[in-house]
Amino acid sequence: MTTDTSNHKEEQHQFSAEVERLMDLVVHALYSEREIFLRELIANSADATDRRRFEALTNEACALPATPQLRINIDKDARLLTISDDGIGMSKEEIMQNLGTIARSGTRAFEKELKDAKPEDRPNLIGQFGVGFYSAFMVADKVEVISRRAGTDEAWSWVSEGKGQYTLTQATRDTAGTTIILHIKSDADEYLESMRLENIIRKWADHIAWPIVIKQGEEEERNANEGTALWRKPRSEITDEQMDDFYRHITHLFDKPLATLLWHAEGVFEFTSLLFIPGMISPFAPVDQERKSKVRLHVRRMFITDEAEMLPAWLRFIQGIVDTEDLPLNVSREMLQNTPVLARIRKALTNRVISELQKLSEDKEKYGTFWNLFGAILKEGLWENGEHSESILKLSRFYSSTEEGLTTLPDYVSRMKDGQEAIYFLAGDSKEILSSSPQLEGFKAQGIEVLLFTDAVDAFWPDRVGKFSDKPLRSITQAKEDLEKLMGDVEYVNNEEEENLLKSLKEVLTDKVSEVRTTQRLVDSPVILAASAGGPDLQMQRLMRRNDKTMPSASPVLELNPNHPWIKSLVLKAKDGKDISEEASILLDLARVQDGEMPIDPTLFARRIATVLTGK
Numbered sequence: 322m323t324t325d326t327s328n329h330k331e332e333q334h335q336f337s338a339e340v341e342r343l344m345d346l347v348v349h350a351l352y353s354e355r356e357i358f359l360r361e362l363i364a365n366s367a368d369a370t371d372r373r374r375f376e377a378l379t380n381e382a383c384a385l386p387a388t389p390q391l392r393i394n395i396d397k398d399a400r401l402l403t404i405s406d407d408g409i410g411m412s413k414e415e416i417m418q419n420l421g422t423i424a425r426s427g428t429r430a431f432e433k434e435l436k437d438a439k440p441e442d443r444p445n446l447i448g449q450f451g452v453g454f455y456s457a458f459m460v461a462d463k464v465e466v467i468s469r470r471a472g473t474d475e476a477w478s479w480v481s482e483g484k485g486q487y488t489l490t491q492a493t494r495d496t497a498g499t500t501i502i503l504h505i506k507s508d509a510d511e512y513l514e515s516m517r518l519e520n521i522i523r524k525w526a527d528h529i530a531w532p533i534v535i536k537q538g539e540e541e542e543r544n545a546n547e548g549t550a551l552w553r554k555p556r557s558e559i560t561d562e563q564m565d566d567f568y569r570h571i572t573h574l575f576d577k578p579l580a581t582l583l584w585h586a587e588g589v590f591e592f593t594s595l596l597f598i599p600g601m602i603s604p605f606a607p608v609d610q611e612r613k614s615k616v617r618l619h620v621r622r623m624f625i626t627d628e629a630e631m632l633p634a635w636l637r638f639i640q641g642i643v644d645t646e647d648l649p650l651n652v653s654r655e656m657l658q659n660t661p662v663l664a665r666i667r668k669a670l671t672n673r674v675i676s677e678l679q680k681l682s683e684d685k686e687k688y689g690t691f692w693n694l695f696g697a698i699l700k701e702g703l704w705e706n707g708e709h710s711e712s713i714l715k716l717s718r719f720y721s722s723t724e725e726g727l728t729t730l731p732d733y734v735s736r737m738k739d740g741q742e743a744i745y746f747l748a749g750d751s752k753e754i755l756s757s758s759p760q761l762e763g764f765k766a767q768g769i770e771v772l773l774f775t776d777a778v779d780a781f782w783p784d785r786v787g788k789f790s791d792k793p794l795r796s797i798t799q800a801k802e803d804l805e806k807l808m809g810d811v812e813y814v815n816n817e818e819e820e821n822l823l824k825s826l827k828e829v830l831t832d833k834v835s836e837v838r839t840t841q842r843l844v845d846s847p848v849i850l851a852a853s854a855g856g857p858d859l860q861m862q863r864l865m866r867r868n869d870k871t872m873p874s875a876s877p878v879l880e881l882n883p884n885h886p887w888i889k890s891l892v893l894k895a896k897d898g899k900d901i902s903e904e905a906s907i908l909l910d911l912a913r914v915q916d917g918e919m920p921i922d923p924t925l926f927a928r929r930i931a932t933v934l935t936g937k
């Protein structure tokens with residue numbers, strides 16, 4: 322492979338300012354770990370080869386050579402380290418785009434993470450921010466890239482010393498692919514030693530499915546990776562370190578997995594899967610809107626796609642790979658959607674993951690960590706209310722009004738009181754708001770446990786699922802009759818003066834509440850909101866309104882505690898024919914605030930309170 326620049330004009334280009342800053346960061350912050358440049362370049366070459374194989378499915382002009390390889394060549398005298406692949410290559414525009422600008426803008430985020438990360442975690446940040454290529458400048462004072470896009474005849478050479486600018490020249494390359502030539506720095510001799518490079522490859526790139534061959538001077542070419550994909554080995558032959566490295570490689574995370582599942586399925590259909598429950602949430606999760614499983618599908622070790630949705634969306638926190646023998650290498654997109662083989666693998670995987678979670682749940686501490694990270698996602702499966710609902714319900718953990726820490730539904734059921742027919746819950750924004758909510762007062766007084774639902778999805782799934790072990794799930798904001806029943810028939814009849822207050826309040830709040838009534842469920846609080854008869858749970862309505870401001874809502878019921886001194890004084894005020902409209906508004910706003918909602922008009926609310934406190 323030669324660079325023929327004699328007949329071609331050189332073009333000078335400036336790096337974007339972000340690239341320069343990043344290069345500087347990468348080169349300096351990671352200097353002590355500079356061997357990872359090789360991992361990054363090999364990963365890029367392997368990705369490029371995967372992409373070419375995939376593109377060849379629909380475009381014959383991109384077909385791979387018979388034995389695609391990643392080649393590493395060492396020329397000690399010239400101090401050159403060359404990494405060359407048969408990958409997809411880059412056009413001139415792609416070179417400028419990929420090696421001159423930053424795809425994922427985030428220099429500042431990168432800088433911050435680098436500063437916060439422990440030194441041993443820093444190398445993994447590189448992959449995460451997509452700045453791997455620039456790590457070449459840790460060991461090279463000049464880098465040349467010669468690339469020819471598959472399906473084209475044109476090759477381009479990119480050359481840079483990593484300082485502000487690069488040059489582009491038209492070049493020649495016999496076949497499609499990319500060659501990267503590193504002019505090794507004077508203090509980086511070690512990277513001109515084949516043994517050293519082989520060690521790095523064994524450490525970082527052993528799982529790369531494409532053969533990596535290494536050649537030094539006149540020496541024989543040697544295979545540097547075992548070419549056995551890690552997941553194909555028995556667990557006993559994989560060290561924990563290799564496993565953790567592989568986890569970081571495919572997840573782009575920088576911790577250790579919470580749980581690892583290596584499964585060689587044999588029988589009717591054969592596949593291997595290596596799945597991880599991450600120990601952290603990806604920093605990109607909040608911007609990653611795609612609610613889909615990204616588990617990678619391989620066929621006979623070759624990467625095919627990460628869009629085959631190998632697991633249901635509610636297991637999308639699981640990462641890893643599935644490798645099967647039962648599909649052709651040139652599997653088409655359509656096939657990915659329709660083939661019964663994949664449907665069966667998906668089903669088997671889902672069942673296996675669920676049983677793995679059941680196992681994990683025996684370790685209370687670990688499962689607690691898992692639950693805090695991913696419980697909310699898992700519960701989305703309840704909303705689907707499919708065949709796995711029962712299992713997910715058993716795997717679910719909840720806070721409770723009476724128990725320390727997290728509890729389970731079976732445990733709740735075992736604690737249910739005589740005569741208690743339903744499983745009661747209260748949904749809201751946080752455990753703190755919920756555990757001191759006046760909504761609980763009546764149930765507490767009756768010694769009834771209430772589960773505290775704190776995830777947004779909790780406002781929705783109970784309606785879908787309906788019951789657990791034949792016990793209906795019921796929000797206490799909809800449980801007026803239940804509570805009355807539990808309290809026995811101590812029916813409270815309003816006196817005429819109380820009726821009068823209720824009527825006046827209803828007149829003032831006419832368009833904001835559906836009803837004003839007294840309640841016996843409050844002990845210490847004067848007022849509370851309840852769902853209107855047959856209406857949806859209050860938290861569900863709140864969440865829907867937060868999403869869509871124009872959402873019409875069912876007006877709630879305002880319930881008063883007739884035994885509370887403030888309500889008693891209002892009864893008298895109304896009896897004397899005095900204006901109670903200010904108090905009416907305050908009552909409603911207080912009830913809203915208790916549930917973690919805003920007053921209808923916060924400023925007016927503040928003013929009203931100030932006025933009342935001033936005694937005017």
Ligand SMILES: Nc1ncnc2c1ncn2[C@@H]1O[C@H](COP(=O)(O)OP(=O)(O)OP(=O)(O)O)[C@@H](O)[C@H]1O
Binds near residue numbers: 419455
């Ligand atoms: N050998 C190669 N063949 C083809 N394209 C390449 C090659 N090396 C790099 N590129 C292109 O340059 C881009 C930038 O590479 P870089 O290593 O900086 O980041 P990345 O690969 O996108 O991110 P990450 O390091 O997280 O994988 C790649 O996305 C790819 O498009």
